[in-house]
Each structure stands twice: as C-alpha cells, then as structure tokens.
Amino acid sequence: MTDMPQIALRNVTHAYKTDDGPLPVLRDLNIDIPEGEFCAVVGPSGCGKSTLTRLIAGLMRADEGDVILHGEMVKGPKNTVGMAFQNPVLLEWRTIMDNVLLPLEIVPTKLTKAQQRERAMSLLELVGLRGFEDKRPSELSGGMRQRASLCRAIVHKPEVLILDEPFGALDAFTREDLWQTMHNLRAEEPFTALLITHDLRESIFLADEVVVLSGRPATAQYKLKVTFEGERKLDDLYTQKATDMLSILRHQIEIAQGRVPNDNSGGEAA
Amino acid sequence: MSRRQFNQILVPTIAVVVFLLLWELLVWANGWPNYVMASPSDLWPAYVRFSGLFVEASWETLWRTVAGLGLAIIFGTLIGMIMGFSRTMRDALYPLLVGFNAIPKATVVPIMALLFVGQHDFNTVMLAFMISFFPIAVSVSIGLSTLEPEYRDILRSLGASKLTIFWKIALPKTLPEFFGALKVAVTLAFIGTNLMEIVSPHGRGLGALFDSGKTNSDYPLMFAVLIVLAALGILLFYVVVFLERIFAGWAERRET
Numbered sequence: 220m221t222d223m224p225q226i227a228l229r230n231v232t233h234a235y236k237t238d239d240g241p242l243p244v245l246r247d248l249n250i251d252i253p254e255g256e257f258c259a260v261v262g263p264s265g266c267g268k269s270t271l272t273r274l275i276a277g278l279m280r281a282d283e284g285d286v287i288l289h290g291e292m293v294k295g296p297k298n299t300v301g302m303a304f305q306n307p308v309l310l311e312w313r314t315i316m317d318n319v320l321l322p323l324e325i326v327p328t329k330l331t332k333a334q335q336r337e338r339a340m341s342l343l344e345l346v347g348l349r350g351f352e353d354k355r356p357s358e359l360s361g362g363m364r365q366r367a368s369l370c371r372a373i374v375h376k377p378e379v380l381i382l383d384e385p386f387g388a389l390d391a392f393t394r395e396d397l398w399q400t401m402h403n404l405r406a407e408e409p410f411t412a413l414l415i416t417h418d419l420r421e422s423i424f425l426a427d428e429v430v431v432l433s434g435r436p437a438t439a440q441y442k443l444k445v446t447f448e449g450e451r452k453l454d455d456l457y458t459q460k461a462t463d464m465l466s467i468l469r470h471q472i473e474i475a476q477g478r479v480p481n482d483n484s485g486g487e488a489a
Numbered sequence: 490m491s492r493r494q495f496n497q498i499l500v501p502t503i504a505v506v507v508f509l510l511l512w513e514l515l516v517w518a519n520g521w522p523n524y525v526m527a528s529p530s531d532l533w534p535a536y537v538r539f540s541g542l543f544v545e546a547s548w549e550t551l552w553r554t555v556a557g558l559g560l561a562i563i564f565g566t567l568i569g570m571i572m573g574f575s576r577t578m579r580d581a582l583y584p585l586l587v588g589f590n591a592i593p594k595a596t597v598v599p600i601m602a603l604l605f606v607g608q609h610d611f612n613t614v615m616l617a618f619m620i621s622f623f624p625i626a627v628s629v630s631i632g633l634s635t636l637e638p639e640y641r642d643i644l645r646s647l648g649a650s651k652l653t654i655f656w657k658i659a660l661p662k663t664l665p666e667f668f669g670a671l672k673v674a675v676t677l678a679f680i681g682t683n684l685m686e687i688v689s690p691h692g693r694g695l696g697a698l699f700d701s702g703k704t705n706s707d708y709p710l711m712f713a714v715l716i717v718l719a720a721l722g723i724l725l726f727y728v729v730v731f732l733e734r735i736f737a738g739w740a741e742r743r744e745t
Contacts, residue, residue: 278645278646295648296645296647296648297648298648300647304643310640312664312740325648326648
C-alpha cells in the first residue's frame, strides 16, 4: 500500500479532433480517488464524462496531463480494471454464466475451471441471479442483464471498477434495487470505483465523494464529501441531510450548465 | 416424434404432392404433347433410363457447387473482414465489388473457357465462386463495421488483442448475418455451376445432361434434370439452415 491514491488525474486536458478543428472536452481536470473509495462524477450532458472513463481504462490517451492508476501512468488498457456501461453489452450467444466468465478468458488466472465457475456462481448469487446461470441474455429483463454485467465487471477481482451510467436505462425501482446490490457487492469485494451518473440521488447514495464537472471543457468544479452514518439505507435519502446535499449538488449543476453565476468561494469548492 | 416435428415433414410433403398433381392436370387438360411440356408421369421413365447418368451428373454438379461455395466463404469472409475493419479499404473496394457483381455471369463463361481451355472442373468451380461471394463479403463487412464500440471496449479494456476480440466477439456476432447471406449464396453458386455446365462445350454435370436432352429433343429428360436441380438446391439450402441452427441458433428468439 502506498499513500498514492488508487486513481489520480493530474491536470488532464483533452480535445477531440473534428472537421471543424479541435473540440476541447476536458481542461485541467484533477481528481484523486483513494484506495477503496467510491467516487461519483456528475455534470451536464456532453461534458466529457465518458471520455474520462475511457482515459482511465486506457482506451484513449489524454493530450496533456497524467492519468495514474495504482501509482503507474496509464499507457494502455490494464486487466486490473473492470468496466460496466449503460448498455449491459452481454454476448447473446453465451449463457449468463459464460458471459460472467468472459474476463477470465482474457486475464491470466490461477483458478481452475471449477473454481472460476464457483466464483461466478457466488457473484450471481450475490446479485440475485441464482438459477439464471444457464439462461441466455435475451431471456432476462433489463435489470437482470445489468446485474449480470456487474458480475462480469468484477469477476476477475479488478482493483478499479469504472461504471459509466450503468443504471441509467432502468426504471426507478429497479435502479434502487441495484443501488442496494452495489452496496452488497462492495461489502464483499473491495474495489475502488468511479461512477458516472446523471442521477444526483444515486451519486450520494453510492459514493463517498461526488465530483461535479463544469460544462465543456470540463474541469472539477465542486467536490462534495458524502457523510452518512453507518450502513446506508434508502431511507437515508429522505432525511434533511440528504436534501441539503442534493440541493448543493443541484445548485452546482445549474452553475455548470451556465444557468446561474458561479459563486463558489473557498469551502469545499475545488 | 412430436406433433410439431410431424407437421414439419408432413406439410411440405403434401405441398409437393399437390404441386405435382396440379402440374399433371395442367398438361393433361391442355392436351400438350411432350415437346411442349412434359408431365410428371413422363419423368419417371427418363430417370429409370438414365439413372447412371443422373447419379454421376448430380455428383459432378454437387461437388463443384460446394467447392465454389467453399471458396466463396473463405474469400468473401476475408474481403468482408478487410472492408469491415478498414474504412479506407471499404471505400476502395466497394465500387469494384458492386461493378464485378453487376456483370452478367453468362458473359464470363466464354472468357473463362478461353482463359483456361479444357479446365472444365476449374472453370465451373470458379464461376460458382464468382457468382456467390458477393453477398457473403457484404454481410460480413456490414456485421463487423456495425459492431457497437462497447462490445469492443469490454475486451479491449482487459488488454485483449484485436485477434481475440475478433474471435470472441466480432465473429460470433456476425454469424446471423453471415448465414443469411449464405442462404442466398448457396442458390447463386448452384446457378453458376449450371451456367458453366450448360454453356461450355463438352461440359459435365446436370447442366450438360440438360443440354444433351435439348440436343436430342428428349423433353422429358430436360424436365427430369430441372427437378433434380431443384431437389439438390433444396438439399443444399437446408444444409445451410441446419448449420445456422447449430452455430447461430441463439439469434432465434424463443416464442414467449
């Protein structure tokens, strides 16, 4: 263990090349996520949140600045990372079990085939998919597919989990169910997580810290430490404390959208 | 055998019998002689008389069609992969392929026959190949180029190589489109083989048998050949359907 945060972005600047010249998406972005912490990133649409995930996953290189994972500069994809997207992207020709096992076919593992299945089975059990391991993705509901996709993202015990709006396409009740599932997974499997989301309630329910990105080109406009006591329950979202945090975030989003002037000064502002 | 499977065999059989009866009736009602149109009852004697020739010719036609189709699968998949992975190559190859496909293959027959004089087997296989690779190339290229980036990213983020991504994701995901194209290609390959067999001098196979029926004014023989061609076409088509069910059966949604 080092003092270095598990995920660190240092003055990251990035622009897309388009026919009309460069389109800046990130500007001097700084984010630190200590080991084991859960960080949520919120911001207006199209502010470069997905770009951020691709940079950390090593699928893209930043124009400027450093992206650091477990103390090392990210130069390309690393198998210590797990990813889940809004689209569960399960392979339709495989059973749920074989979908979950997919990363273990790529990442070197010491587990025998039987141990791999056992591990996948215990994860499926944890997310409530026991009994569905031999079904095909097309036989499952959207929420169940997303659960399977989460199992696949962590089956190889990644140190870092990157979640790009994984619950965005689900209905409100399924989403709340999956939030709970996420907490259960975190209790069983330690990982450092970065969650991209549009849902402020989701961000404070799941994360230890919420980062608000400004409009494009995005920079860290505001950082909020989430402080709930003890184990988190959905009821916590209906307390005064939650309402206060949500109203701060709401206000920051409006600043990011350019609808109200920026009045951040000192305090928790980044 | 379940009721459903039973129906799957019985219903098409009845349809064929009804078709043959209507055909017989049409010829009988019009009082057409053999040289206008043969009736199904005339065909049987032709099969008995030329049974040896039919077996030999069917085999010639069948293996050359399958060989041509095999080449079309290999070459078509390769071209499709090149076009699917590279935008530049797609832009470069597309007009060429479309142009090539637009040429009526009957015009290619004399060119091939002159180019490779006497190589009847080779020419026939080549024509079957040329006429059938186009749909395969196009479907594979579309299947690969429309792969959603997230599918690639789940493996790429784990450090998988391009080849691994192709084997584990791109290829299986393209299979339903591939088999759709193969169903078209199998019939086309069959047409290609017969075209060469009929048009080229000293041909062999069912096409040549048809041609000799024409030369000898043996009209029942000509119709008998057509029926065998149809039967072989059906056979090859259902072989593809069978393979599709094994390799891409997952794409068929179960009824709910």
